[in-house]
Amino acid sequence: MSETRIPGERHQLIYAVVAQVPRGRVATYGQIAQLAGLPRQARLVGYALSALAAGNRLPWHRVVNARGRISERGDDGRSALTQRRRLEKEGIRFDADGVIALAQYQWRPE
DNA sequence: CCACTGACGAGTG
DNA sequence: GCACTCGCCAGTG
Numbered sequence: 828m829s830e831t832r833i834p835g836e837r838h839q840l841i842y843a844v845v846a847q848v849p850r851g852r853v854a855t856y857g858q859i860a861q862l863a864g865l866p867r868q869a870r871l872v873g874y875a876l877s878a879l880a881a882g883n884r885l886p887w888h889r890v891v892n893a894r895g896r897i898s899e900r901g902d903d904g905r906s907a908l909t910q911r912r913r914l915e916k917e918g919i920r921f922d923a924d925g926v927i928a929l930a931q932y933q934w935r936p937e
Numbered sequence: 938c939c940a941c942t943g944a945c946g947a948g949t950g
Numbered sequence: 951g952c953a954c955t956c957g958c959c960a961g962t963g
Binding site (some may be wrong): 833855856857860864867868869870871872873874875876878879887890891892893894897898899900901907910 | 943944945946947
Binding site (some may be wrong): 838 | 957958959960961
């Protein structure tokens with residue numbers, strides 16, 4: 828069967844998973860993709876998040892890359908700084924290299 | 938319609 | 951551990 832995919836459908840699947848990441852925890856792009864039923868498509872998660880309109884309710888700041896670092900956006904680090912501040916406000920610590928200890932903070936859905 | 942451009946990560950050498 | 955390839959989607963001009 829050829830599954831008819833509506834453009835933007837993947838974005839919705841991704842947003843639905845991001846919305847579930849609890850406060851004080853982080854998830855990786857690859858993890859979000861996996862949970863959204865899009866294994867090995869971490870990049871799509873990045874695309875989906877970059878397409879977010881400002882002022883949305885999604886906790887997009889809880890998504891970091893597989894190395895535990897915040898991915899840069901090409902907006903001169905502005906949004907990256909916002910992201911870091913929000914995470915620190917939730918109690919998440921960064922080491923001197925700007926790395927989050929995933930072993931401690933990564934979200935593990937039941 | 939085509940070309941280009943992004944919040945990634947696993948695999949390979 | 952580093953450099954490189956490749957897979958994959960949606961918006962813009």
